[in-house]
Amino acid sequence: MGSATDVLDNVPEEHPGDVLLFQRCRWCATAMYNRLLCPVCAGSDLLTEASAGTGVVRHSTVIHRNTPAARNVSLIEMTEGFTVRGRVMGSPATIHSGDRVQLSTAQDPVRRQPVFQLVDGSYGGWN
Template sequence: MYHHSGNAAHPAGSSATGLLEPASHEPEALYFQRCTWCGTAMYQRVLCPACRGSDLRPERSDGTGTVRRSTVVHRYTPAARNVSLIEMDEGFVVRGRVMGALIGIHGSRVRLSTARDPVRGEPVFKLLHEYRA
């Protein structure tokens, strides 16, 4: 079942941000959009960035991706945290936080841990293979 918000359809129970609130029997999930015209995957868009189409269908991500950029933020927080751009396996990019090491995670494989951080509202990821010295 879908409801429409503007030009993008979202699964029932989801917000306009592309996140699904977990049901008691279903783990949290990250939803993205795919253009029905050209097949481009994107996150939280109204129009396709490739063809400008507005017919976008929601899909559930498998939750795995690769850290493409990461920076450590010290402002407005009692402890340092990272802000990362994750390229998901489906081809879209999402901004989120990676738990664990603050530096040296560029190129690391990650998996979705929480679809919505309670403070920032961003997805939280965990490293698939942590480096151990």
């Protein structure tokens, strides 16, 4: 049976900061990030899997508080089907919905969120 500790125990030792782990429900195959129960069927039997690290920005907001410079907070829809909140590197004004991103670091040391980088740097629009 999956648990919250499985997420921490299954980090590959060779790249602990470069792997984004998520859960997949054994009953309905829903992919989710950092959950204890499946949001679709409420199942608790979750498998921990490693993400390929690619996704698309679905929403990005510029934050000005509690930081010396503006930063972005983005919702990234990952290839595996789950959504994660994180930061995209670069100028916050250049991050748009539809931009393709690649995982840079699985956990920012300050905000404890994944950090992504733009794949092609161009505005992709909604897919």
